[in-house]
Amino acid sequence: MVGIKDVARQAGVSVGTVSNVLNRPERVSHEIRARVHAAIDLLGYVRSESARQLRAGHSRMLGLLVMDTGNPFFAVLAQGTERVAAEAGLGVMVCNSAESAAAEQGYLSLFVEQRLRGVLFAPVASDGEPWQALRRANIPFVVVDRAVDTRTACSVAADDVLGGSLAGRHLLAAGHRRIAYVHGPGHLQQVRDRREGLARAVEEAGLGIDTIVDIPAEKLDVSAGRDAGARLLGLSPRPTAVFCTNDLLALGVMQTTFDAGVRVPDDLAVIGYDDIEFAEASLIPLTSVRHPAAEIGRLAAGLLLQEIEPPDPERGHQHTGIVLQPELVVRRSSTPQP
Amino acid sequence: MVGIKDVARQAGVSVGTVSNVLNRPERVSHEIRARVHAAIDLLGYVRSESARQLRAGHSRMLGLLVMDTGNPFFAVLAQGTERVAAEAGLGVMVCNSAESAAAEQGYLSLFVEQRLRGVLFAPVASDGEPWQALRRANIPFVVVDRAVDTRTACSVAADDVLGGSLAGRHLLAAGHRRIAYVHGPGHLQQVRDRREGLARAVEEAGLGIDTIVDIPAEKLDVSAGRDAGARLLGLSPRPTAVFCTNDLLALGVMQTTFDAGVRVPDDLAVIGYDDIEFAEASLIPLTSVRHPAAEIGRLAAGLLLQEIEPPDPERGHQHTGIVLQPELVVRRSSTPQP
DNA sequence: CGGTATGGATGAAACGATTCACATCGCCGT
DNA sequence: ACGGCGATGTGAATCGTTTCATCCATACCG
Structure with a gap:
């Protein structure tokens, strides 16, 4: 494999000069610059990132650890962070903890081994300090899709309690x-917060807590939703409305009940959460609480970049907690036609 | 940052020994092994991947370059390759070329800079040799979701022409x-192949080529599908069936037409392609051609691993082209109820 | 003409792991 | 007693960059 030394020899200059051509071209005379570039093209030289990293002490990548890469919500979030990172010349490595705390820890150690420049992550576990490994290694990180104490870290989240209330x-x-x-699984903060919001709304309305009927689902995906929908059909008296922790569940519920001849929204109103593209795209468009995925991704990446190199170095870095407001997007699934 | 030298000093052994404990523990006596591990825990030592990579000459990662990370088809494919790679102790870096040949080239050079161990990619451009950079750098690669000459490379694809025919x-x-x-855009091989299959079926049936009405869409996503659906409604005479390059388009088409009061499947039969989860999850479940995403991902990763280290070293590596058979999954969107 | 900026180029040290040729030691068989 | 062997440990060389102290002309100033 051809290295910087070969280029230097070919161009008849020193390795330091080649490095300068690559990193600080303005310091090198035109003529030499041209010679070096010619040598590079001739030999097909490509910089070795690993050598650069070794020297720099850290890589030029960010890590993004999400709970389900199959959920379009996270796909959109990832695209948001990727754009911001790319502008700063950084790549993003996206990993899937699949809602498993063990997998989460595995990826975090991987991130540390890789000396990533920074990490964004949506924690699975609700207790403890899943980010300890990052702390020890001094890797800046931002918690995503969940608010944490600003003494601990930066975070970007949406107000799930408010969303539930809406x-x-x-x-x-x-x-x-x-x-x-x-x-979905109760160990996820989001699942609990959204229920809490719903409960508050019920309370505000002066109704009893038994207004809410809990239907647990194994996971946060469509097939778990279908399953939950089947159980819902068996209830008596049957609820007249259903609110789901996320849109995937809602789509599953809606399908099962629709299949069984239950009319949505007349017999059963359905609301999801996240407002993924497929919510709007459903034949009976799904009312949903808009959870600004792309914006969360962008803002979180922005905070992370700031933490990596503070714009005002003398003041250092102050952790920031951003909480976005969710928004109810009313569609057909919850509003009977006149 | 604590390195292997610090560990060696703390444990009172040489750096070579620490390295042995990490990589070939059986060569080290119990006692020393314990001392070294104690030192590692005490100091919170973490191996530097970049240093390992530099020495090894390549990283322990595979690259996966797909055309749209937002499309669940690719999300599933990615999960397939990730599982196989993980079993081999390799990580996967997933990147999004967003159907842009330029972005594709950008990521490929990134992959070369990173000295990835191998690359899987779904080429955007249909002509030329987009993998030249990989070739030059001697990075093994497998073409995914598109068949190529086995003299060129390994590939795993499904028979799109057959799929179109089905x-x-x-x-x-x-x-x-x-x-x-x-x-979608005609520069994608898949788009052309699927049409070709459809055309063959028409021919087999002894019908004229004008049986097919082309409706172009800008992209391969839901909103482009909605748009195409609107144009379809304006046609006269209106087609009685619609076949879409992928499920996202089909879902969009179905929504627009459904909204306009066109009954699916009675007034308009709809077929998509890929059979993503949301096809089955639609209120009117979508007939689709099953494109085995997870399997493509798994098989491709398998081929890549074989190319990286041939099981039978003396025989070297032979490029293999795997072509999977698609399968028609008939659902309600194409079959009027009796 | 001596002194001194200045713009360009140099080359060695450092980053942190792996590997390999070599050293050491105890033990066995002759 | 000695050569040989296996098991265990050592430490220097190496991977490919970046960076920095240094050096060399050349031009400029007084």
Whole structure:
């Protein structure tokens, strides 16, 4: 494999000069610059990132650790961070913890071994300090899709409790008095917060807590939603509305109930969460709480870049917690036609 | 940052021994092994991947370059390769060429700079040799989701022409005589092959080529599908069936037409391609040609691993081209209820 | 003409691991 | 007692960059 030394020999200059041509071209005379570039083209030389990293002490990559790469919500979030990172000349390595705390730790150690420049991650576990490995290694990180104490770290999240309330108020205002909450694993903060919001809305309305019927689902995907939908159909009295922890569940629920001849929204109003593209694309467009994925990704990447190199070096870095406001997007699945 | 030297000093051994503990523990006595591990824990030592890479000459990562990370088809494919790679102790770096040949080249050079161990990629451009950079750098690669000459490289693809034919025959057997083909950008091989299959089915049936009505779409996503659906509605006479290059387009088409009161499948039969999860999850489940994403991902990763280290070193490596058979998955969107 | 900036180029040290030729030691068989 | 052997440990060389102290002309100033 051809290295910088070969280029130097070919161009008849020293290795230091070649390095300068690559990194600080303005310091090198035109003529030599041309000679070096010619040599590079001739030999097909490509810089070795690993050697650069070794010298620099860290790589030129960010890590992004999400809970489900199959969920379009995270795909969009990833695209947001990728764009910002690319502008700063950084690459992004996206990994899938698949909602497993063990996998999460595995990837975090991988990130440390790789000496990533920074990490964005959506923690699975709700307790403990999953980011300890990063802390020890002095790798800047931003918590994504979950708010944490600003003494701990930067974070970018949306207000899930508010989101739950928006959904709840909407359903209650439409007269629903028996609302199912289809939810994923309870160890996820999001799952609990959204329920909490729903409960508050119920309380605001002066209704009893038994207005809410919990329907647990194994995972946060469509097939778990279908399953939950089947269980919902068996309930009696049947809820007249259902709020789901995310859109994938909602799409699954809607499909099962639709199949069974239940009319949506007339017999059953359905609300999802995240507002992924497929929510809008459903034949009965799904009412959803918009969770600004791309923006979370962009802002988080921005905070991370700031933490990596503070614009105002003397003041150092101050952790920031950004909380975005979710927004209810009302569509057909929750609003009977006149 | 603590390095192997610090560990060696702390444990009172040489650096070589620490390296042995890490890489060939069986060569080291129990006692020393324990001392070294104690030192590692005490100091919080973490191996530097970049240093290992520099020495080894290549990284322990594979690259996966796909055309749209937002398309669940590729998300599933990626999960397939990730599993196989993980078993071999390799990580995967997933990148998004976004159907742009320029971005594709950009990522390929990135891969070369990183000295990735191997690369899987779904080429955007249909002509030329997009993999030249990899060739020059001697990085093994497998072409994914597109068949190429086995003298050139390994590849894993599905037979898109056959897939198109399956869709076509299905529609023709149901009596459709005017079939729209909603397709993405024509520079993609898949787009052309699937149409070719449809055309063959039409020919087999002894019908004229004007049985097919082309409806171009800008991209291969839902919103382009909606747009195409609107144009389809304006056609007269209106096709009675529509075949789409992928499921995202089909979902978009189906939504627009459904909205306009066109009954699917009675007034308009719809077939997609890929059979992503959302095809099955649609309220009117979408008939689709199953494109085995996970399997493509797994097999391609397998071939790549073989190319990286041939099981039978004396025989060297022989490029292999795997072509999988697609399968028609008939659902409600193409079959009127009795 | 001596002194001194200045712009360009140099080459050695350092980054942190792996590897390999070599050293050491105890033990066995003759 | 000695050569040989296996098991264990050592430390220097190496990978390909970047960086920095240094050096060399050349031009400029007084």
